[in-house]
Amino acid sequence: MTDTIASPRATEAPTISGSVRGYAERVRGGDMGALPAVFGLVVLCTVFSILRPSFLTPGNFANLLTQGAAITVIAMGLVFVLLLGEIDLSAGFASGVCASVLAILLTEQGLPWYVAVAAAILTGVVIGAALGTVVAKLGIPSFVVTLAAFLGFQGLVLLLVKGGTNISIRDQTIVAIANKYLPPVLGWALLALGVVGYAALQLLRARKRASRGLVADPIALIAARVGALAVLGGVAVYILNLERSRNPAVVSLTGVPIVVPIIVLLLVLGTFVLRRTAYGRHLYAVGGNAEAARRAGINVDRMKISAFVICSGMAAVGGIIAASRASSVDPNTGGSNVLLYAVGAAVIGGTSLFGGKGRVLDAILGGTVVAVIENGMGLMGYSSGVKYVVTGAVLLLAAGVDALSRKRAAATGLR
Amino acid sequence: MTPVLELRGIDKSFGPVQVLHDVDFSVHPGEVTALVGDNGAGKSTLVKCIGGIHAVDSGEYFFDGKTVQINSPRDAAELGIEIVYQDLALCDNLDIVQNMFLGREHRRGIVLDEDTMEEMAARTLESLSVRTVKSIRQHVSSLSGGQRQTVAIAKAVLWNSKVVILDEPTAALGVAQTAQVLELVRRLADQGLAVVLISHNMNDVFAVSDRIAALYLGRMAAQVRTSDVTHAQVVELITSGRSGDLGLTNGVSA
Numbered sequence: 001m002t003d004t005i006a007s008p009r010a011t012e013a014p015t016i017s018g019s020v021r022g023y024a025e026r027v028r029g030g031d032m033g034a035l036p037a038v039f040g041l042v043v044l045c046t047v048f049s050i051l052r053p054s055f056l057t058p059g060n061f062a063n064l065l066t067q068g069a070a071i072t073v074i075a076m077g078l079v080f081v082l083l084l085g086e087i088d089l090s091a092g093f094a095s096g097v098c099a100s101v102l103a104i105l106l107t108e109q110g111l112p113w114y115v116a117v118a119a120a121i122l123t124g125v126v127i128g129a130a131l132g133t134v135v136a137k138l139g140i141p142s143f144v145v146t147l148a149a150f151l152g153f154q155g156l157v158l159l160l161v162k163g164g165t166n167i168s169i170r171d172q173t174i175v176a177i178a179n180k181y182l183p184p185v186l187g188w189a190l191l192a193l194g195v196v197g198y199a200a201l202q203l204l205r206a207r208k209r210a211s212r213g214l215v216a217d218p219i220a221l222i223a224a225r226v227g228a229l230a231v232l233g234g235v236a237v238y239i240l241n242l243e244r245s246r247n248p249a250v251v252s253l254t255g256v257p258i259v260v261p262i263i264v265l266l267l268v269l270g271t272f273v274l275r276r277t278a279y280g281r282h283l284y285a286v287g288g289n290a291e292a293a294r295r296a297g298i299n300v301d302r303m304k305i306s307a308f309v310i311c312s313g314m315a316a317v318g319g320i321i322a323a324s325r326a327s328s329v330d331p332n333t334g335g336s337n338v339l340l341y342a343v344g345a346a347v348i349g350g351t352s353l354f355g356g357k358g359r360v361l362d363a364i365l366g367g368t369v370v371a372v373i374e375n376g377m378g379l380m381g382y383s384s385g386v387k388y389v390v391t392g393a394v395l396l397l398a399a400g401v402d403a404l405s406r407k408r409a410a411a412t413g414l415r
Numbered sequence: 416m417t418p419v420l421e422l423r424g425i426d427k428s429f430g431p432v433q434v435l436h437d438v439d440f441s442v443h444p445g446e447v448t449a450l451v452g453d454n455g456a457g458k459s460t461l462v463k464c465i466g467g468i469h470a471v472d473s474g475e476y477f478f479d480g481k482t483v484q485i486n487s488p489r490d491a492a493e494l495g496i497e498i499v500y501q502d503l504a505l506c507d508n509l510d511i512v513q514n515m516f517l518g519r520e521h522r523r524g525i526v527l528d529e530d531t532m533e534e535m536a537a538r539t540l541e542s543l544s545v546r547t548v549k550s551i552r553q554h555v556s557s558l559s560g561g562q563r564q565t566v567a568i569a570k571a572v573l574w575n576s577k578v579v580i581l582d583e584p585t586a587a588l589g590v591a592q593t594a595q596v597l598e599l600v601r602r603l604a605d606q607g608l609a610v611v612l613i614s615h616n617m618n619d620v621f622a623v624s625d626r627i628a629a630l631y632l633g634r635m636a637a638q639v640r641t642s643d644v645t646h647a648q649v650v651e652l653i654t655s656g657r658s659g660d661l662g663l664t665n666g667v668s669a
Binding site: 209212215276277278281282284285287288289291292293295296297298356357409 | 519
């Protein structure tokens with residue numbers, strides 16, 4: 001027996017160096033994970049800060065986060081569909097439709113914001129259920145179904161906003177989402193809560209596993225993870241809490257944008273669903289081997305429909321954020337480059353277009369890359385044309401990394 | 416010893432084509448029953464009838480001596496019949512534990528109970544004396560063909576199954592891995608399970624089986640003890656349906 005090592009229970013206790021070695025092996029074997037996105041982020045930020053010092057100001061940092069928020073949230077939803085090896089090309093305009101519903105209910109009907117938000121999200125859910133049913137039950141490729149929906153929703157937005165008028169949103173709650181900031185103290189408090197909660201979860205899990213004689217993460221590794229989160233979060237909150245108003249005497253501008261904790265909450269929720277529930281496990285299974293999932297008694301059609309529901313529901317949230325940021329809805333909300341940026345964000349972050357591989361965190365990493373490109377190139381004074389070309393090239397690069405790492409995985413027998 | 420699973424007079428047609436004619440088949444606990452036959456002899460159809468994927472046209476199905484109705488794969492699974500298909504049906508992107516519990520995850524509330532699943536998986540692999548995997552948390556994609564087969568078999572055994580049916584488990588394996596899997600097959604039977612092994616390889620059949628059932632053009636040519644027959648006789652049964660006193664006479668069971 002050539003590959004004999006040890007009985008499964010007596011698996012060697014992992015050490016820090018062991019974990020690092022394991023990670024290096026996975027990367028060499030073709031499982032790049034978030035590495036390209038993190039690497040790209042570092043390179044882009046370095047280049048932009050050297051070329052345009054204004055890139056590194058607190059004001060721009062806050063701007064960057066709100067700029068990428070809508071796309072990131074749509075990308076988070078797309079991850080669920082991409083996990084199944086499907087795609088939703090209509091997510092951009094679905095967010096536009098939901099934003100239009102929100103705007104109309106707020107302005108023309110004069111309804112309170114929570115009713116409008118609920119209606120917008122419900123619209124997304126209905127859209128997702130319809131798309132998913134057509135894909136799963138009729139068996140039309142999702143590419144075609146959602147391409148048709150892409151056109152249809154584009155028209156629907158035009159019809160909803162009556163041929164291209166601009167509906168401006170005055171509701172203070174909605175506008176606050178992407179334009180107002182948490183009090184600095186609350187920013188610190190939320191960060192502390194997050195770090196302590198994360199550390200407690202990790203430690204509890206490790207303790208429980210160790211007490212049952214299972215392989216647990218070493219304390220040092222947990223400390224490193226918690227430390228990294230605390231440092232990164234701390235730096236971000238510190239910078240965001242600096243005064244960034246040009247004229248502090250007139251108006252003070254400090255704090256974490258309100259949209260950031262919303263995204264973090266969605267990240268925690270999405271990660272929980274994917275990693276800790278049977279539903280999430282089944283999503284990965286269907287994406288990895290639909291036939292195996294079917295034989296294991298998983299209802300593949302229902303998984304598909306639900307993934308589209310989540311995707312369009314998240315698109316609705318993205319649409320609300322976009323409407324908030326612009327304080328208005330027009331026929332171009334969720335249009336033009338939004339969808340491609342969102343797909344790009346998910347793929348750049350490391351979610352595979354072939355299904356079975358991806359995390360909600362990927363959407364955030366990729367969304368940040370996209371936002372940095374858009375923001376940095378804007379500061380450099382490049383036209384939209386150049387921005388599109390560069391973003392397109394980055395998307396192609398990310399998809400290329402995905403395909404190549406898959407090939408490499410096949411060559412090393414890891415697939 | 417009474418057979419744990421017994422079929423009598425099974426007929427099965429697909430439209431005008433009758434695939435199984437009056438087939439009798441029995442499987443005993445603690446034994447490996449090899450199911451052999453040429454391509455198109457009806458091995459797969461018979462297994463699918465046992466597993467509840469195809470409904471039989473006529474015939475009787477006994478489990479533990481009692482007659483039962485099998486209408487769906489779920490019925491078969493509830494009785495404790497597990498089939499490991501040739502393509503294994505594993506998800507490459509999931510790890511060993513996740514694959515073994517796929518579709519039947521343990522959970523506490525809505526949260527997956529990973530620790531219990533990991534313990535059960537480890538115990539099952541240990542009881543099968545599987546020592547070839549580095550970690551039960553490694554992805555199936557990184558396993559060799561023999562290891563995958565092992566995981567698929569362990570998945571079938573996990574559920575206190577009584578009958579495990581293996582469809583050509585060694586077809587795609589090298590020499591060393593074949594030996595490993597056959598050892599595992601033998602161990603399953605020694606633990607008291609009834610094992611059905613579908614195979615084309617006479618060496619494998621004679622290496623592990625206690626009984627041999629040979630199908631010929633949809634009829635059960637003979638079901639004999641492995642120690643009572645020779646290689647050549649089994650090959651004859653497979654290719655012509657009879658061998659000396661054994662087998663079919665004019666296409667009817669002797």
